[in-house]
Amino acid sequence: MMKGMLVTKRKEKFADPPNFTEKKDYRPADVKETGLSFVGHEISEDRTVMNQFLHYDQLYTIRHGWNSRFFIGLLDGKIMGTRCPKCGDSWVPVRTHCWNLDCNLQRTEWVEMPLTAKVHTWTVAGWSGRSSLKRLPIVLVYAFIGTSKVAMANELHGIHPWEVEFGMPLKIVFKPKEQRVGAVTDFHFEPVDFWKPSPMNQEKQRIKDLVTPVYEWVKTIK
Known part of the structure; x- marks a missing residue:
């Protein structure tokens, strides 16, 4: 009579866990509730993996995984x-993979992009949350x-x-290094230095008429 054999399957490691050596905490020591904000991050020793800590009623950990180099690039003043x-x-x-059908989901590679852009479309925000009211109106572009x-x-x-x-051609402007948190708010767009707007026309006047009351209202905010 043959005895049954107990076979245990060994799980193969997909990857070794990252060794986080760079850790930052932005939360002031005497503040417990900060609203919606990034309060810290950690980056692996080889600078390929980044986790971010977001506070919104409670603490969340955002694990960027393979996309980490984009967010690490923001800390370094680069667009990856x-x-x-x-x-x-x-x-x-x-x-992470190419969407062209002929490329058969080819794995992509990292490349540093230039700090230039071009407007695809845009909108104007005439209202926002309390923290941004004094900055209205806000121009948001897709570039x-x-x-x-x-x-x-x-x-x-x-x-x-x-x-x-x-x-219209744009340039990318980063916040000072000490103010960056590894989020898209670390930079904004500005017109390139040589660009000049075309003359006022009917559509531009319509937009101006719509946002002028917003400018006046913002002046009344204490």
Whole structure:
């Protein structure tokens, strides 16, 4: 009679756990409730993995995994994108695999993008949460960064809302290094130095008429 054999399956490790050596805590020692804000992060020794800590009623951990290099790049004042080694298409926001059918989900590679962009479309916010009321009206654009095939949203500064135009060239401006937290709010768009808006027209005047009361109302906020 043969005795049954107990076979145990060994689980293969997908990857070794990251060794987090760079840790930052932005939360003031005497503050327990900060509202919605990033309060810290940790980065692995090889700077390929980043976790962020977000406070919103309770503490959340955002594990960026393979996309970590984009957020680490923001801390370093860089825009990191991904590129397909087969077709050459690039993306910001990043994609881990190429979506072109001929590339058969080819794994992408990291590439540093230029700090230039072009407006795809935009909108003007005339209302916001309490923390941003004094900054109204806010211009939010979707812009193509470098050669990216997809557009990324962020604020456009240094321009009147009625002067924004499709296709206008932009530059990316980062906050000072000590103020960066590894989020898209670490940078904003501005018009490039040589760009000048086209003359006022009927549509621009319509936008100006809509936002002028917002400017006046913001002046009354204490």
